[in-house]
Amino acid sequence: xxxxxxxAGTTWDSQIDSRFGRTEFIVILNxxxxxxxxxxxxxxxxxxxxxxxxxxxxxxxxxxxxxxxGNGPGDTAxxxxxxxxxxxxxxxxxxxxxxxxxxxxxxxxxxx
Amino acid sequence: MIxxxxxxxxxxxxxxxxxxxxxxTNLAAYLSEFEPTLLVDLDVEEPNDALFINAPLLSTANQxxxxxxxxxxxCILCGKCARVCKFHAVVRLGKxxxxxxxxxxxxxxxxxxxxxxxxxxxxxxxxxxxxFEKESLSFIESRLVVGEEQAVPLINKTHSIAQQKYNHxxxxxxxxxxxxxxxxxxxxxxxxxxxxxxxxTPFGLNDLALAVETMRQLGKDFGVVINRxxxxxxxxxxxxxxxQIPVIASxxxxxxxxxxxxxxxxxxxxxxxxxxxxxxxALVIKEKGAAR
Amino acid sequence: xxxxxxxxxxxxxxxxxxxGAFAVLAGQQAIIADCDVDAANMHLLLAPDFAERxxxxxxxxxxxxxxxxxxxxxxxxxxxxxxxSLSNGTYVLDPLSCEGCxxxxxxxxxxxxxxxxxxxxxxxxxxxxxxxxxxxAKLDIGAENSGKLVAKVKNSAQELAKLKHKEFVxxxxxxxxxxxxxxSLAxxxxxxxxxxxTVSGLHDxxxxxxxxxxxxxxxxxxxxxxxxxxEMSTQISHFISSNGIDYLANIPFDPSFTxxxxxxxxxxxxxxxxKLIIEEVWATLTKKLIN
Numbered sequence: 001x002x003x004x005x006x007x008a009g010t011t012w013d014s015q016i017d018s019r020f021g022r023t024e025f026i027v028i029l030n031x032x033x034x035x036x037x038x039x040x041x042x043x044x045x046x047x048x049x050x051x052x053x054x055x056x057x058x059x060x061x062x063x064x065x066x067x068x069x070g071n072g073p074g075d076t077a078x079x080x081x082x083x084x085x086x087x088x089x090x091x092x093x094x095x096x097x098x099x100x101x102x103x104x105x106x107x108x109x110x111x112x
Numbered sequence: 113m114i115x116x117x118x119x120x121x122x123x124x125x126x127x128x129x130x131x132x133x134x135x136x137t138n139l140a141a142y143l144s145e146f147e148p149t150l151l152v153d154l155d156v157e158e159p160n161d162a163l164f165i166n167a168p169l170l171s172t173a174n175q176x177x178x179x180x181x182x183x184x185x186x187c188i189l190c191g192k193c194a195r196v197c198k199f200h201a202v203v204r205l206g207k208x209x210x211x212x213x214x215x216x217x218x219x220x221x222x223x224x225x226x227x228x229x230x231x232x233x234x235x236x237x238x239x240x241x242x243x244f245e246k247e248s249l250s251f252i253e254s255r256l257v258v259g260e261e262q263a264v265p266l267i268n269k270t271h272s273i274a275q276q277k278y279n280h281x282x283x284x285x286x287x288x289x290x291x292x293x294x295x296x297x298x299x300x301x302x303x304x305x306x307x308x309x310x311x312x313t314p315f316g317l318n319d320l321a322l323a324v325e326t327m328r329q330l331g332k333d334f335g336v337v338i339n340r341x342x343x344x345x346x347x348x349x350x351x352x353x354x355x356q357i358p359v360i361a362s363x364x365x366x367x368x369x370x371x372x373x374x375x376x377x378x379x380x381x382x383x384x385x386x387x388x389x390x391x392x393x394a395l396v397i398k399e400k401g402a403a404r
Numbered sequence: 405x406x407x408x409x410x411x412x413x414x415x416x417x418x419x420x421x422x423x424g425a426f427a428v429l430a431g432q433q434a435i436i437a438d439c440d441v442d443a444a445n446m447h448l449l450l451a452p453d454f455a456e457r458x459x460x461x462x463x464x465x466x467x468x469x470x471x472x473x474x475x476x477x478x479x480x481x482x483x484x485x486x487x488x489s490l491s492n493g494t495y496v497l498d499p500l501s502c503e504g505c506x507x508x509x510x511x512x513x514x515x516x517x518x519x520x521x522x523x524x525x526x527x528x529x530x531x532x533x534x535x536x537x538x539x540x541a542k543l544d545i546g547a548e549n550s551g552k553l554v555a556k557v558k559n560s561a562q563e564l565a566k567l568k569h570k571e572f573v574x575x576x577x578x579x580x581x582x583x584x585x586x587x588s589l590a591x592x593x594x595x596x597x598x599x600x601x602t603v604s605g606l607h608d609x610x611x612x613x614x615x616x617x618x619x620x621x622x623x624x625x626x627x628x629x630x631x632x633x634x635e636m637s638t639q640i641s642h643f644i645s646s647n648g649i650d651y652l653a654n655i656p657f658d659p660s661f662t663x664x665x666x667x668x669x670x671x672x673x674x675x676x677x678x679k680l681i682i683e684e685v686w687a688t689l690t691k692k693l694i695n
Contacts, residue, residue: 049463050199060204075618079212127416158580163604219507221507293442294500329545370632
């Protein structure tokens with residue numbers, strides 16, 4: 001399984017970024033290898049408009065099975081993500097990636 | 113006198129909630145007691161003059177913008193469209209090209225640069241214009257479809273409708289969106305005179321100063337109407353004096369006005385002070401018309 | 405760290421007055437963020453010192469390199485916004501008309517057009533009269549608020565709150581229901597809606613509450629000037645109770661609001677009935693947030 005996080009930093013101890021479109025980084029955990037892959041999203045974050053659709057396009061390229069984020073995608077981004085076969089778990093802001101992953105594993109994160 | 117194009121008076125304010133709608137609707141109704149008048153609600157994101165102008169609806173017309181529409185058969189999924197779109201309105205989602213209408217600025221870049229012509233431009237409804245008529249008051253409003261984000265094209269379109277359809281009416285009142293951003297620039301650009309509505313508080317003064325800066329940058333002739341005069345302080349008056357901006361009328365602070373307004377009623381026929389303020393504004397409008 | 409966002413949907417409901425009052429009550433426990441950059445007014449109540457300033461850029465703008473331009477006119481032909489015009493034999497660009505789409509840059513055969521970041525305003529980090537830190541912004545004329553600017557103001561406020569171990573971030577939210585509002589809701593713990601009983605007040609309240617519900621953020625509502633239209637206030641209170649919104653308070657039509665504002669004070673720095681009500685709301689809020 002590939003798990004994507006919207007993240008404020010690049011490590012396991014970084015905070016989850018509450019934003020989807022304007023997230024600082026996208027961090028991908030490959031559960032098989034336990035490797036973290038970091039995608040810098042700062043260019044999209046700095047777009048005046050369309051950050052939601054631009055980040056959604058990246059998700060289609062990365063194809064994670066699961067997304068763990070904060071508030072959850074806005075309306076436009078949600079529409080864009082509709083056809084991507086990806087489960088979205090929300091309300092993980094205030095957690096680190098590690099904590100959010102543990103909560104996800106124990107089934108205590110809310111699924112959209 | 114030679115007949116000429118209508119005199120356009122814009123009513124604007126630096127922020128919402130200062131009484132722009134109150135003034136526009138009452139002034140339009142008042143002026144129409146003397147001669148045919150057109151009121152145009154250009155606050156296309158939140159038009160609410162209609163709540164106060166109790167006129168029968170004559171007709172409606174859809175307004176459009178051009179957007180690209182994906183033709184799957186022709187598409188080779190090269191992704192050029194998504195790369196050239198600065199607004200991320202066109203994105204490649206897997207094997208699909210998706211167009212997000214509300215983000216599209218109709219620049220045509222994706223459509224005209226597509227190597228296989230797979231994104232032809234088509235019309236898309238962005239809003240509706242509604243036409244009302246009551247005695248000698250004509251009233252039109254345009255409203256953006258919920259979810260559409262760009263006000264400027266609809267404002268421009270509404271201007272040209274007013275110009276073409278109501279050229280015979282001598283006075284056009286334009287109720288502008290609040291603020292100092294692009295929609296206000298678009299709404300006031302054809303106006304011969306701008307009335308800035310403010311209130312005598314530090315908030316009012318701060319926003320008025322921004323609006324004045326905007327109007328000066330646009331090279332507009334303008335004056336100020338102070339709403340809710342009598343509460344707050346004299347800083348707005350002092351500012352206008354210092355900056356040599358005419359204060360053309362004041363509307364007093366009366367609870368009765370707020371009450372009538374909250375129920376959607378026009379107030380000038382019941383509240384003499386409002387009628388008096390409108391008389392003063394009408395004189396200024398007359399002067400501006402004559403001086404043109 | 406808990407974040408409260410104050411929203412109203414439309415202008416003139418007293419949102420900023422109430423946010424300013426919360427800011428004074430919270431004192432140095434809070435970082436303040438003014439995301440209502442279209443009509444940024446909170447500085448009038450909190451007297452920030454504008455200590456740190458930085459330019460803010462949003463979107464792009466075309467510029468013509470007159471040395472490379474051969475006056476072929478392709479840019480003017482391709483531009484759908486009428487931004488290019490011929491003046492004394494050379495093409496010039498009107499920055500207010502340019503939307504930054506970049507089509508001209510792609511089609512210019514001489515490579516004479518480039519896109520540069522568009523300056524949209526300034527962002528400030530200040531100390532307020534009560535000693536708290538405030539992040540705020542001023543837009544340039546013709547510039548628009550955006551999700552990006554709101555994100556910038558909020559993110560710096562949140563970072564400062566973490567760095568300085570503050571309990572609260574108090575956010576004066578953006579108007580409307582578009583992208584800036586969604587951006588001002590990111591990471592919020594609670595939303596306070598300020599409305600007034602007018603024909604448009606309820607309509608705006610319904611729309612904004614719909615947006616907040618989508619993000620599962622708990623919210624409460626204050627009806628300001630509730631007594632100017634009791635019938636409408638009743639309708640609003642029905643809406644509040646049937647949508648799981650906390651009913652925070654009714655504030656009567658009170659001229660001391662504007663009197664306070666005229667003296668550059670918040671309502672809680674005066675003696676008035678509204679002062680007590682707002683103090684009570686803030687006490688309720690802090691209890692809700694800390695638990």
